[in-house]
Amino acid sequence: MTDVQDKAVAATPVGQSSAGVAATLFRFQSVFGLIAVFIAAIIFSPRKNGDILFISADNLANVVRAVSEIGIIAVGMTFVILIGGIDLSVGAVLGLAAVGSAVLMVENDWGFLPSVVLVLAIGLVFGALQGIATAMIGIQSFIVTLAGLQIARGLARIWSGGQGVAIAYGDGPNEAPTSFALLGERTFGGLVPIPVIIFAVVAIAAVVFLRISAFSRHLYAVGGNEKAARLSGVPVVRVKIAVFAICGLLASLAGIVHAVQLNQGSPNDGIGYELDAIAAVVIGGTSLAGGRGSVAGTVAGALLLGVLNNILALNNIDSNIQLLIKGLVIVAAAALQRLRPTS
Amino acid sequence: MRSVKIPVAAAAVAALVLAGCGTTSDKTSGAAPGASKSCKGADGKYTIGMSQANVAEPYRQRMDDDIKTAAKDVPQFDVKFADAAQDNAKQVADVENYITQQIDLLIISPNEAKPLTAVVKKAYDKGIPVIVLDRKVEGDAYTGFIGGDNVQIGREAGKYIAEKLLPQGGNVVELKGLAGATPQAERHEGFVEGIKGNPKVKVIASASGDWLREKGQAQMDALLKANPKIDVVFSHNDPMAEGAYLAAKAVGREKQMKFTGIDALPIPSGGIKAVEQGRLAATFTYPTNGKEAVAAAKKILVDCGTIEKTQTLPTRIIDASNAAKIYAEENPNG
Numbered sequence: 001m002t003d004v005q006d007k008a009v010a011a012t013p014v015g016q017s018s019a020g021v022a023a024t025l026f027r028f029q030s031v032f033g034l035i036a037v038f039i040a041a042i043i044f045s046p047r048k049n050g051d052i053l054f055i056s057a058d059n060l061a062n063v064v065r066a067v068s069e070i071g072i073i074a075v076g077m078t079f080v081i082l083i084g085g086i087d088l089s090v091g092a093v094l095g096l097a098a099v100g101s102a103v104l105m106v107e108n109d110w111g112f113l114p115s116v117v118l119v120l121a122i123g124l125v126f127g128a129l130q131g132i133a134t135a136m137i138g139i140q141s142f143i144v145t146l147a148g149l150q151i152a153r154g155l156a157r158i159w160s161g162g163q164g165v166a167i168a169y170g171d172g173p174n175e176a177p178t179s180f181a182l183l184g185e186r187t188f189g190g191l192v193p194i195p196v197i198i199f200a201v202v203a204i205a206a207v208v209f210l211r212i213s214a215f216s217r218h219l220y221a222v223g224g225n226e227k228a229a230r231l232s233g234v235p236v237v238r239v240k241i242a243v244f245a246i247c248g249l250l251a252s253l254a255g256i257v258h259a260v261q262l263n264q265g266s267p268n269d270g271i272g273y274e275l276d277a278i279a280a281v282v283i284g285g286t287s288l289a290g291g292r293g294s295v296a297g298t299v300a301g302a303l304l305l306g307v308l309n310n311i312l313a314l315n316n317i318d319s320n321i322q323l324l325i326k327g328l329v330i331v332a333a334a335a336l337q338r339l340r341p342t343s
Numbered sequence: 344m345r346s347v348k349i350p351v352a353a354a355a356v357a358a359l360v361l362a363g364c365g366t367t368s369d370k371t372s373g374a375a376p377g378a379s380k381s382c383k384g385a386d387g388k389y390t391i392g393m394s395q396a397n398v399a400e401p402y403r404q405r406m407d408d409d410i411k412t413a414a415k416d417v418p419q420f421d422v423k424f425a426d427a428a429q430d431n432a433k434q435v436a437d438v439e440n441y442i443t444q445q446i447d448l449l450i451i452s453p454n455e456a457k458p459l460t461a462v463v464k465k466a467y468d469k470g471i472p473v474i475v476l477d478r479k480v481e482g483d484a485y486t487g488f489i490g491g492d493n494v495q496i497g498r499e500a501g502k503y504i505a506e507k508l509l510p511q512g513g514n515v516v517e518l519k520g521l522a523g524a525t526p527q528a529e530r531h532e533g534f535v536e537g538i539k540g541n542p543k544v545k546v547i548a549s550a551s552g553d554w555l556r557e558k559g560q561a562q563m564d565a566l567l568k569a570n571p572k573i574d575v576v577f578s579h580n581d582p583m584a585e586g587a588y589l590a591a592k593a594v595g596r597e598k599q600m601k602f603t604g605i606d607a608l609p610i611p612s613g614g615i616k617a618v619e620q621g622r623l624a625a626t627f628t629y630p631t632n633g634k635e636a637v638a639a640a641k642k643i644l645v646d647c648g649t650i651e652k653t654q655t656l657p658t659r660i661i662d663a664s665n666a667a668k669i670y671a672e673e674n675p676n677g
Contacts (some may be wrong), residue, residue, distance in 0.1 A: 048445050059443045066436040166457040210506040261433050262458035271430070313440040319398070319426035 026340040030284045030300040039305050041311040061191055067306035068195040071256040073208045074280040076250035078298040079243045081281050083223045084290025085141035089148035090155035090251040093123055094270035096156040097255025102165035102265025112179045118253050126250020131241035156267035163267035184260040195257045206295045223290030280305055283333040349652050381472055382647035388660050389644045391422045391443035396454035399431040401450050409633025415643050431458035438462045450477040472643050476632045487650040489632040493529035495659045496627050501537015504575050508601050512543020512573030516566050518559050520579040530579050552583040557584030563590035576602045581614030581626055588622045590664045607661045610674030619666040630656040
């Protein structure tokens with residue numbers, strides 16, 4: 001859906017016509033989906049001494065913390081999918097960034113800030129290079145990022161020496177600065193994990209960025225019809241490179257968060273995370289064909305997956321059955337997209 | 344419509360966090376974990392959470408099965424299972440979910456030590472007794488650890504090869520596990536000690552098969568080409584030994600050499616059956632500790648007793664003389 005169409009839908013007062021209601025329902029399907037799953041989770045939550053375990057403060061904090069890494073990646077993935085691309089390298093870039101954080105701070109005794117800046121820069125450049133290969137050489141992003149996945153894993157293995165680099169905190173040699181440890185802590189009376197705040201900031205920044213910058217119009221234009229976008233003067237190549245760079249940057253940010261939460265950077269971190277991120281984007285209502293979707297939907301999609309994972313685990317559903325249920329939810333979300341009226 | 348997006352996005356994140364702020368069902372217990380708090384005796388009902396690193400590995404699936412079987416004999420126990428599918432982050436969430444469920448005891452076989460240490464400590468500090476299996480966590484914030492001794496297993500295997508298989512000496516090739524993995528280093532270390540007693544036993548080559556059958560087979564292909572005389576293949580686990588056997592069979596040399604493995608899983612595709620069927624000369628048990636974990640849980644919860652901080656289970660030699668008998672013992676129901 002293009003920018004213009006967005007505004008046209010918004011101009012229709014909700015509830016005036018049934019078509020308007022349907023459009024709104026479909027537009028925010030993941031938000032309504034999240035609410036539905038949330039209510040179902042309360043109903044099906046195990047109880048202990050009269051308390052509903054699911055809505056305990058600790059548990060809800062755990063739910064959001066558990067999806068924070070996937071959520072951060074999924075925001076970047078939304079950008080890529082909006083232009084009709086895909087990024088399969090994000091899980092491997094997360095692993096590379098986790099290894100980088102650990103090696104720089106523990107083995108090379110770098111400070112917190114330079115390490116984080118370098119790791120983020122690596123993600124940014126890695127993403128930009130994939131964007132260049134896609135936009136300038138014209139290789140499909142599926143292939144480019146499939147190769148990127150292998151390359152990032154290979155680099156992570158070489159950099160780490162093949163095994164996990166444990167992170168200990170302190171001021172001595174081979175210890176990471178204690179300021180880094182703070183990223184894994186909880187705030188607001190020990191309730192809200194810092195990774196949750198990082199996720200929230202990334203999500204809000206992405207939504208605001210899409211709203212205020214001209215870049216957003218270009219993004220939806222490239223995804224909607226690349227040829228038309230080019231003819232109407234959209235810098236398609238630059239947009240593509242920027243989008244993959246942002247996705248790489250966010251994947252490496254998630255890698256830093258991953259390393260601090262697990263006190264380790266391992267080349268095997270983040271295996272399969274790209275699929276979870278794509279699932280969050282799809283549940284969020286973004287079309288894999290590009291040009292249609294929103295970051296808000298993705299955030300709701302990621303949270304929906306988190307709530308679903310949590311309530312299945314709290315009820316001790318067999319892990320094999322859990323896989324089936326999650327698969328069916330993704331299919332259902334995609335099926336709903338097909339029903340969505342094209343305005 | 345864009346103007347609606349920000350509040351929606353913000354609300355989506357905030358809703359979950361804020362909804363939590365309103366409730367105060369968080370129960371923190373300052374009590375030190377110990378038998379006195381968690382033990383309700385024989386009349387109690389207990390929920391035990393088992394957090395497994397990865398059930399895709401047959402060894403770990405068998406560990407879960409052993410726990411399930413052993414727990415059937417303790418009517419007070421209800422055991423729940425979670426599988427982290429080899430993802431440290433998933434296993435952290437699994438343990439957090441068990442804490443939320445207020446389980447009475449946690450059994451965990453950690454995917455890796457460092458990333459799981461903090462969450463295991465969190466459970467332990469909440470007063471939940473924790474039994475750690477196979478792989479350790481760091482520090483001492485757990486009730487007890489039960490595991491095998493890989494150095495001892497390697498030593499037993501080395502001795503068996505030096506004394507039983509090659510008393511007159513001979514050429515051995517070593518198929519190692521994944522480079523960098525602790526069990527690989529420990530099994531190798533023990534093996535080198537074990538064969539010292541017989542200086543005529545020579546390790547002529549070694550290669551890493553990454554614990555995998557197909558990798559073991561590929562490595563053995565190369566070793567066979569390079570070495571015209573091999574008497575024994577010592578493999579760090581059974582699947583690689585089976586792969587090596589296949590490689591030797593493909594060039595018609597399987598009768599010229601003997602194969603030994605480690606793990607001896609009592610399952611149809613495991614090492615004990617391979618010995619029984621004559622492909623492997625011997626294998627050495629690497630205990631799953633499932634039965635022992637349930638026994639330890641019973642001691643803590645039902646008998647109000649204490650358990651040892653570290654319990655190391657000895658290995659057993661499985662060869663043609665006892666394979667069928669031990670397989671039957673381990674699978675009483677067929």
